[in-house]
Amino acid sequence: ELRPRVIRFGYGLAEDSNQGRAVRFFAEELLRLSAGQLKVRSFGGASLGADIQMQNALIGGAQEMMVGSTATLVGIVKVFGLYDLPFLFNDVHEADAVLDGPFGQKLLTLLPAHGLIGLTYWENGFRDLTNTRRPITRLEDLAGVKLRVMQNPLYIDVFDAFGAHAVPLPFSELFTALETGTVDGQENPLTTIQSDKFYEVQRYLSLTHHVYSPWILLASGPWWNGLSAEEQALIRQAAAAARDFERADTRRQAAQALAFLEAQGMQVNRLPVAEIERMRERAQPASERFAAEIGPQWLSELQAAISQARQH
Amino acid sequence: MRTKSLQRWCEGLMAFALAAMVLLVFGNVVLRYAFGTGLAAAEELSRLLFVWLVFLGALLALRENAHLGFDLLQARLSPAARRRCAVLAHLLMLYVLWLFAAGSWTQLRIGLDVRSPVLGYPLALLALAGLLCATGMAWLLLRRLWGLLRSADTTREPPA
Amino acid sequence: MSLALFLGVLLAAMALGMPVAFALLLAAVALMAQLDFFDAQLVAQNMIAGADSFPLMAVPFFLLAGELMNAGGLARRIVALAVACVGHIRGGLGFVTIAAAVVLASLSGSALADTAMLAALLVPMMRTHGYPPAPAAGLVAAGGIIAPVIPPSMPLIILGVSTHLSISQLFLAGLAPGLLMGLALVLCWRWLARDLPVAPLPRTPSRQRLRMLADAAWALALPVIILGGLRGGVFTPTEAAVIAAVYALAVSLLVYRELNPAQLYGVFVRAAKTTALVMFLCAAAQVSSYMITLAELPQQLGDNLAPLLASPRLLMTAIVLLLLAVGMVMDLTPTILILAPVLLPLAQRAGIDPVYFGVMFVLVGSIGLITPPVGTVLNVAAGVARVSLSDTVRGVAPFLLAYGVVLALLVAFPQLITTPARWLH
Ligand code: NA
Ligand code: NA
Numbered sequence A: 001e002l003r004p005r006v007i008r009f010g011y012g013l014a015e016d017s018n019q020g021r022a023v024r025f026f027a028e029e030l031l032r033l034s035a036g037q038l039k040v041r042s043f044g045g046a047s048l049g050a051d052i053q054m055q056n057a058l059i060g061g062a063q064e065m066m067v068g069s070t071a072t073l074v075g076i077v078k079v080f081g082l083y084d085l086p087f088l089f090n091d092v093h094e095a096d097a098v099l100d101g102p103f104g105q106k107l108l109t110l111l112p113a114h115g116l117i118g119l120t121y122w123e124n125g126f127r128d129l130t131n132t133r134r135p136i137t138r139l140e141d142l143a144g145v146k147l148r149v150m151q152n153p154l155y156i157d158v159f160d161a162f163g164a165h166a167v168p169l170p171f172s173e174l175f176t177a178l179e180t181g182t183v184d185g186q187e188n189p190l191t192t193i194q195s196d197k198f199y200e201v202q203r204y205l206s207l208t209h210h211v212y213s214p215w216i217l218l219a220s221g222p223w224w225n226g227l228s229a230e231e232q233a234l235i236r237q238a239a240a241a242a243r244d245f246e247r248a249d250t251r252r253q254a255a256q257a258l259a260f261l262e263a264q265g266m267q268v269n270r271l272p273v274a275e276i277e278r279m280r281e282r283a284q285p286a287s288e289r290f291a292a293e294i295g296p297q298w299l300s301e302l303q304a305a306i307s308q309a310r311q312h
Numbered sequence B: 001m002r003t004k005s006l007q008r009w010c011e012g013l014m015a016f017a018l019a020a021m022v023l024l025v026f027g028n029v030v031l032r033y034a035f036g037t038g039l040a041a042a043e044e045l046s047r048l049l050f051v052w053l054v055f056l057g058a059l060l061a062l063r064e065n066a067h068l069g070f071d072l073l074q075a076r077l078s079p080a081a082r083r084r085c086a087v088l089a090h091l092l093m094l095y096v097l098w099l100f101a102a103g104s105w106t107q108l109r110i111g112l113d114v115r116s117p118v119l120g121y122p123l124a125l126l127a128l129a130g131l132l133c134a135t136g137m138a139w140l141l142l143r144r145l146w147g148l149l150r151s152a153d154t155t156r157e158p159p160a
Numbered sequence C: 001m002s003l004a005l006f007l008g009v010l011l012a013a014m015a016l017g018m019p020v021a022f023a024l025l026l027a028a029v030a031l032m033a034q035l036d037f038f039d040a041q042l043v044a045q046n047m048i049a050g051a052d053s054f055p056l057m058a059v060p061f062f063l064l065a066g067e068l069m070n071a072g073g074l075a076r077r078i079v080a081l082a083v084a085c086v087g088h089i090r091g092g093l094g095f096v097t098i099a100a101a102v103v104l105a106s107l108s109g110s111a112l113a114d115t116a117m118l119a120a121l122l123v124p125m126m127r128t129h130g131y132p133p134a135p136a137a138g139l140v141a142a143g144g145i146i147a148p149v150i151p152p153s154m155p156l157i158i159l160g161v162s163t164h165l166s167i168s169q170l171f172l173a174g175l176a177p178g179l180l181m182g183l184a185l186v187l188c189w190r191w192l193a194r195d196l197p198v199a200p201l202p203r204t205p206s207r208q209r210l211r212m213l214a215d216a217a218w219a220l221a222l223p224v225i226i227l228g229g230l231r232g233g234v235f236t237p238t239e240a241a242v243i244a245a246v247y248a249l250a251v252s253l254l255v256y257r258e259l260n261p262a263q264l265y266g267v268f269v270r271a272a273k274t275t276a277l278v279m280f281l282c283a284a285a286q287v288s289s290y291m292i293t294l295a296e297l298p299q300q301l302g303d304n305l306a307p308l309l310a311s312p313r314l315l316m317t318a319i320v321l322l323l324l325a326v327g328m329v330m331d332l333t334p335t336i337l338i339l340a341p342v343l344l345p346l347a348q349r350a351g352i353d354p355v356y357f358g359v360m361f362v363l364v365g366s367i368g369l370i371t372p373p374v375g376t377v378l379n380v381a382a383g384v385a386r387v388s389l390s391d392t393v394r395g396v397a398p399f400l401l402a403y404g405v406v407l408a409l410l411v412a413f414p415q416l417i418t419t420p421a422r423w424l425h
Helices: A020-035 A051-061 A071-077 A078-084 A090-102 A101-108 A151-159 A171-179 A190-195 A221-225 A229-263 A275-292 A294-312 B004-037 B040-063 B081-109 B125-153 C002-015 C020-034 C040-049 C057-072 C073-085 C091-106 C109-127 C135-142 C154-163 C165-193 C204-232 C237-256 C261-295 C297-310 C312-329 C332-349 C354-368 C374-383 C389-412 C417-424
Strands: A005-011 A038-043 A063-071 A114-132 A146-151 A163-166 A185-190 A204-220 A267-271
Touching: A005 A020, A020 A038, A020 A063, A038 A229, A038 B040, A051 A063, A051 A071, A051 A114, A051 A204, A051 A221, A051 B081, A051 C040, A063 A071, A071 A078, A071 A204, A078 A151, A078 A204, A078 A275, A078 A294, A078 C002, A090 A101, A090 A114, A090 A204, A090 A229, A090 A294, A101 A114, A101 A294, A114 A190, A114 A221, A114 A229, A114 C057, A146 A151, A146 A171, A146 A229, A151 C073, A151 C332, A151 C389, A171 A185, A185 A204, A185 C389, A190 A229, A190 A267, A204 A221, A204 A275, A229 A267, A275 A294, B004 B040, B004 C237, B004 C261, B040 C057, B040 C261, B081 C020, B081 C040, B125 C040, C002 C020, C002 C261, C002 C297, C020 C040, C020 C261, C020 C332, C040 C057, C040 C261, C057 C073, C057 C154, C057 C237, C057 C261, C073 C091, C073 C204, C073 C237, C091 C109, C091 C135, C091 C165, C109 C135, C109 C374, C135 C165, C135 C374, C135 C389, C154 C165, C154 C261, C154 C332, C154 C354, C165 C204, C165 C237, C165 C354, C165 C389, C165 C417, C204 C237, C237 C297, C261 C297, C261 C332, C297 C312, C297 C332, C312 C332, C312 C354, C312 C389, C332 C354, C354 C389, C354 C417, C374 C389, C389 C417
Parallel strands: A005 A038, A005 A063, A146 A163, A146 A185, A204 A267
Antiparallel strands: A063 A204, A114 A185, A114 A204
């Protein structure tokens, strides 16, 4: 049976971002499917708090839904850290196959024990590298580049292994740091490089695709358990539709962002496959140390899933 | 006597936390310019210390009646009316503190399971600061409320 | 409806004698109940998230720097230099006060700290030289509120964090209006000093002046480091604050050698205690701003003010008048935390430059610190200078008029703020 409900849905990016558009799509879809009974009230721009704050509110039942980075889940379920490994997926099709396939879904089943329901994976995107020093065409070009990285020890190790100076900075301080030369470069998905206007302060864009960042659509466990089976099914249905919408929209947006960034005068370069392979090798020791902490059996399961995706 | 030494301990912890924050944040600037690198843990640890500093200090400030407020209206009231206002204000503050404490307790239990990204400390450490602050404040206010109610029986002035 | 409920509970709780932080929490709880989203976790979680902020860490660092400058002899040397330079002019100690206020403003981020330093150092000096106490204390109070406008500034940091504006840009935009305030005080004092029955101080020989300049140079280098560092992107505002603290510490301990370990401990404790007061308020305001977001209060307010949105100057006039009225009874930090996030979206809808809005907000709010009946800077000036509150209010009145002219100019010509900000940026 269906009861009228208001679902507080929080997300971090602006309302006019790909994240905001997909949340609106989800809200409309759910309203339509439930004949007006399940109303989503969405709050963008982190107005319900940062990802970690929303995630804890979900666990405690103080907020119903959110979409955010899988990296925030690592503090609860370590295995999600595997998605942070560099050069995991070669393209979006591999990512889709692994995330929507048995491996990605198995990770979602680990969440209910911690008070969270993982519904679907959305796409933040492949991360690429920008800087003011020189185009990164090969590994050696990274030598001495002061690079802002996320506050995750893995990335500090990886970029230090590349010969760059990895500087962990909060995202909120990044634009100023780039503008004023506190750091030379940064790495983020193309859509972020466009939306946060990094092109105004960065000259070279190198399409390294070194990490694939997924987002995850989460629901509060205590709240979810109080829903009827029909309500749960409708939410899952809307979540799946929103996932397909979001991925298509994000990929279109990324392509447009690339054209936009070139038009803004950024000098764009792609890297030869052999160079990517050298970077992957150079990152290997740090990746292995990191994966060993999470559990070797999980890593081999993930690798099996990826090679299966590659055969198709 | 015992609360006096407790206060000294609090002050010592706060001064230590502030000094450690200075060292961590300044150290990171030095690392960046001298070695082109940074300590990922510096921000996380300094923020944890900051939260503890704030909530310990807020508790201490309540004890010293230092929190910002207005007594403009109260000053014009008769002692009896002022006492009634003070009792009501204490009850409302206790209610808010009850919510703060109960919510901190829930967040503390959640936080036992959630770890910080760099150092991996349980986020319960943050909620614990809130819980201590709320319960400590409630204890102070309850004692004051008790004093207010007792003084209502007599003609004495309420305690400041 | 929600707006009336929120403000009603807030004001009633404050009238009842509850501290502002608790009144904010209670108003937030009332909104939470009305919205049917009642959950104690939201109170606790937002309190903690409100204190858990890297940008706001600039608050304790700048407070520490201020305490160190006072205890370590930096402030005293600046005053001595100002006496040597302008003490011999007619009404000279007044100009000394203004000069010291502007220089200290570029070192410290807090109006209270600056006022206390000025009142302790200058009012006794003015008294011994025959200046009447009322204008002396009034001038000190008026000079003290330049501190939050000229960078570094704690209120600008808090405003930047609560409205997501760039703190560096706010800092650079605050310089010009801060200097304008100093100029207004100079003109006003020149007019007042015409008929003061005091003889000017003897002129300081230039050789001695140079010696004092060299002595104060260590203190004077700090604003250059802070502004230059922010402008050149050497560091972020939080890092600028920690560098200011470490620099002041080094100068106090190694150059001036006026600080012993016991004093140093006291300095850290005092800075930490003030930090806790300010930040507990910020934490409580995080709870209320969460509820304000859920209740969509800015939209409600915007609908009520829609006719004013057509003209930026009209809206800005209304905002200035509102803030002056609020500033009569409320302190600056809670005013920022409660009103800035609500008013900024409106200002932007009317096409007002957000950085201009932020600086104006802090400027008007600072003036509220010297308007009766509730003016914390007035209280500090009167208390430290040992002048009665009513004399201080009487003494500050002409300077309030001068600041009124400054406000009118800044509303009529926003370029006075935006143009120099563009040069600096
Ligand atoms: Na200042
Ligand atoms: Na006032």
